[in-house]
Amino acid sequence: MKTAIFLILDEYADWEGSYLASQLNQSSDWCVSTASIKPQVTSIGGFKTNVDYLLTEIPQKIDLLVLIGGNSWSISNKELRELIVKQLSMQQPVAAICGAVDFLAQNGLLTNYKHTGNSQYLWQTYSEYTNQGDFIKKQAVIDNNLVTANGTATLQFTKLVLKLVNFLPEVEIAKALALHELGFYKYCATYGNPYQ
Incomplete structure (x- = not known):
């Protein structure tokens, strides 16, 4: 069975992963789990979620890492960055939407990837963001093993992620x-x- 980990932080955007999670979870080939930096997080909509894994407990093999946006991605977290670096470097599928793309930009993790996001304007002070020319003004973008999307692109994001993992x-x-x-x-x- 394939494992999809949805990484959510406090004030996560509960609508951004709902279509994708429901598609994956209805398949007998996929197992959908949640992870975070603390045991319980609360969404923007007020849903309290007890996550399945803390960062340190996430299984070694992840078939899809999904970074759900929200209001708490302007953080510095070494373990989170290392998890994403590992997945990207191993050519494993990674999908980021909304504020999660901001985290990738801030940490230099969009380098060598065509990408999109909420706005490049938000990334002006990020010294690690060095490939401004690879930004594409589209709702969602797929490049190699990475999907990025802005916060208004939930359905487009879902389509590209399902395409990335050859879901159907x-x-x-x-x-x-x-x-x-x-x-x-x-x-x-x-x-x-x-x-x-």
């Missing part, structure tokens, strides 16, 4: 998320009623 053929990924993108009636007109 691209046509099936698009169809799986079309219900949320198009709404029920447009979906029915395109694909038929999913409940009949």
